[in-house]
Amino acid sequence: MSFSGTANTGRFALPAPKDAESCGGVVQGLNGSIESPGFPHGYPNYANCTWLIITGERNRIQLSFVTLALEEDFDIVSVYDGQPSPGNLKLK
Numbered sequence: 001m002s003f004s005g006t007a008n009t010g011r012f013a014l015p016a017p018k019d020a021e022s023c024g025g026v027v028q029g030l031n032g033s034i035e036s037p038g039f040p041h042g043y044p045n046y047a048n049c050t051w052l053i054i055t056g057e058r059n060r061i062q063l064s065f066v067t068l069a070l071e072e073d074f075d076i077v078s079v080y081d082g083q084p085s086p087g088n089l090k091l092k
Contacts, residue, residue, distance in 0.1 A: 023036070
């Protein structure tokens, strides 16, 4: 997944399932890329990856999923504007 910042909010958190191996981190700036562990090959079972994307005040974050392969009934991608809570959920 790649992202670019333009104009509006400030933070997005991208959590994955809560089961085992954790990965992720903090990404700052106007653009960048996020990849799962092992990309372009498979990722570990029960990977739990959360990335926090931080950009400047009044910047909008645009997410572009270039390659996305999810295992049905097991994998999920959620996008939140702010802290991960139901009211901040933007995409699931």
